[in-house]
Amino acid sequence: MTTRNVLAALLLMASANMMAETYNYLTLSCNGSEESVALPIVQKITFEEGYMVVTTTEGKHSYPIANVEKIRFTETATAIDALPEEAKDMTYKNGTLSIKGDGMLRVYNTAGALVSIAYVKDGANINLGKLPTGVYVVKMGEKTIKIKK
Numbered sequence: 655m656t657t658r659n660v661l662a663a664l665l666l667m668a669s670a671n672m673m674a675e676t677y678n679y680l681t682l683s684c685n686g687s688e689e690s691v692a693l694p695i696v697q698k699i700t701f702e703e704g705y706m707v708v709t710t711t712e713g714k715h716s717y718p719i720a721n722v723e724k725i726r727f728t729e730t731a732t733a734i735d736a737l738p739e740e741a742k743d744m745t746y747k748n749g750t751l752s753i754k755g756d757g758m759l760r761v762y763n764t765a766g767a768l769v770s771i772a773y774v775k776d777g778a779n780i781n782l783g784k785l786p787t788g789v790y791v792v793k794m795g796e797k798t799i800k801i802k803k
Contacts, residue, residue: 679766680708683724684717690728691715692767713771744792746801751780751792762791 679690680699695710705716706725743754753759753774761770761782769785774794782790782803790801 679728681724681726681728682706682708682717682722685721686723689715690766692765693727695767710768712768715771741797741799743797744794744799746782746792746799749781749783749803751782751801753778753780753794755794757794759792759794761785762793764789764791 678693680693680696681688681690691708691710695712697709697711700707700709701719702716704719706719706722708715708717745752754776756775757773759770759772759774759780760768763769769790770782772780774780782801785803787803790803792799792801
């Protein structure tokens with residue numbers, strides 16, 4: 655493990671305990687975009703074979719260490735302005751999300767918490783009927799849409 659990785663791990667461990675009571679999200683800047691994970695679902699953060707791995711109650715999220723630009727604790731999730739309600743690769747109608755293309759699909763609630771994650775294949779139709787009524791942000795690769803349930 656390089657000195658940079660060791661320092662990042664030590665910084666995360668030391669700051670996590672001090673800040674967990676004040677902040678609600680772990681926010682990562684990676685490849686020019688930001689992703690927030692609700693702290694209550696974060697179980698551990700590890701560094702494995704060149705990746706920062708955030709383990710949550712809903713699964714593991716891996717980020718290449720070389721691409722991680724910033725790691726910080728925030729009070730609120732990062733803001734997203736005016737999301738489209740439909741994209742050519744993702745549409746939501748009558749409780750079903752239709753996907754074109756393969757990739758990791760993430761569904762966030764309005765608090766920024768990750769509520770669902772799955773790897774989907776081209777042509778998938780995902781029933782979101784079990785989610786409570788509300789507004790959600792759905793992200794797959796570079797595509798992000800807002801859905802109202």
